[in-house]
Amino acid sequence: MPGGFAGLKKLSLLIRAPWGLGAALVFLLLVIGWLSLSLGYLEYSYQELGSILWAKLSGSEIGPRGQIIWETRLPRMATAMAAGAALGLSGCVFQGLLLNPLADPYTLGVSSGAALGAAGAISLGLWGPAWLQNPLAATTGAMVGAVGALLIVLALAREKTGHYPPTNLILSGVILSAILSAALSFLKYLAGDQVSSLVFWLLGSFLARTWVDALLVGCFFCPALVVSLWSAVDLNVMTLGLGSARTLGVNVRGARARLLIVASLAAASAVAVSGVIGFVGLITPHLARLLVGPDHRALLPLSALSGAVLLSAADWVVRAVLPGEIPVGVLTAMLAGPVFLVIFRKKARQLGDG
Amino acid sequence: MADLKAPPELSGSLRPELVVKNLSYGYGRRNTLSDINLGFGPGLCFLVGPNGAGKSTLLALLARLISPGQGEIRLLGRPLEAYSPRELARLVSLAPQKSVFNLAFTVEEIVAMGRRPYLGRWGVLSPQDKRVVEASLGRLGLTKLAGRAITALSGGEAQRAVIARALAQDTLVTLLDEPTASLDIAQSLELMVLLGQLADAGRVIVVVSHDLSLAAVYARQMAFLREGKLVGQGDRAMVFRPDLLEKVFSAEAKVGEDDFTGGLSISFRPIKSASLAEDLNQNLPGLDLESRPS
Known part of the structure; x- marks a missing residue:
């Protein structure tokens, strides 16, 4: 069928263009969204899903089966997508800005800062006054910790001339992360019997996320997307040094201050609602770069989209496909860790040649 | 083919476009540059000196990558600090010696980044911008490589791409740090002819180079730096004197007219230092320097 073949070829060309790729990823995201809403302990047909959403939007009663969709699955899915998008975007910004393919929220200490902040707030909630046992306390703690860690890393990395050399930033990030991890271990030790709630949060999960969580990440992700697209051409030029x-x-x-701030806040909000989910911010920009090349005008939105696809798919897998409910952070680390090793090995070999 | 012979007269204008006044710059206590006074007019100027003379530092100061400790640099009568980043990028371009490419942009995309100071927020190239990019690619013989990833190029090809990017910036002043370091002889000569054409068109071209034989043929103006101080400046005939060369490079020099290139020819040999030989003989018994071929 020569006609069909030509059509396929046309389709593949269309998909290779940034707009086509974006459309394909949006379609994929919708498919995953539909899968994660309809499958699980309870199963829904798409007619039922449609009628539940329509009933909710038109203000009628949705019943207990509807409540599960609206109060549990939908916010969880939205949170996973928003967190994935935020991690993908911030990883992409950090890698471009720091001229380092291994940079992501972790390398800058942002994630460890957020984790310690959240763990601190949770621990305080265990023994402290009742108002601290609010779920928002962990979120606030994470944001404060992320921003604090970023400020410390920047202060450590700053040279007399006012420059922040990439190697200084990475080294400071790694050193600070090590210190923060130690502090975290200390908190775990102090938590004693109640260590499990802390540990489960740290492993990363979207279990029981609410609309507030999704909204929080969205509130930081959207400005980050706008600001980083605004600086996308500058980011391209800054990869030259x-x-x-x-x-x-x-x-x-x-440009650097602007990008660092919005990317860190987006990453911090993702960590704040989901716990520590490794490697998504690291791998996603690499995947997106394979798809569209290095131009940040296309790369940033596609990296965010791929992050949303990856993390919501991973969350659906741990919730509906795998037995039990393993934390999604464990799955992403186990899947993406080897990819990380390949990137590192490739980079090391390149450096060896040069 | 352009005329390879450089005109004999001094081409520095009376009111140079780029003026360096009482400029000093230092890290810590030591001054890498002290009290430099220099003017650059239209033409091809070579900045020459031994390693550590402060050539690259001076270039970085001219590009405003660093700020002077003392003194000032004026461009078209205004202090360099008075320009916005975008204004300055429309007047001064720099082709650094070493560039690191982290992402696989194509050669064309890299050269098109030279148009950044003229573009809007979204970086869309106008037909005019595209023509400039194409011309810059062509001038450095990169047209065939335009679609290749910069990370897959050889050192010389990447260096030409960086020079093409500086040319695409279409600036009054172009600064080049060791532009011929990774180029072969034919490519170096082509580049010199190209820079000479730009200089003839009224551009200020400043080249930092170790290649004295190129400078002796193509430079219209010369500036010698040694240990952060300006030790000689002017046209070729004024500065390419054996005594001055010996002072700058710590080697015995011979300068001659060269009919073949129409420029000067320069050759060096080590200074015969009796005290050095004695010193070595005393400290390294058994090594007879006198009987060795020099």
């Missing part, structure tokens, strides 16, 4: 970027007319200091 800060000196070259400056001679090409980029206000390096302003």
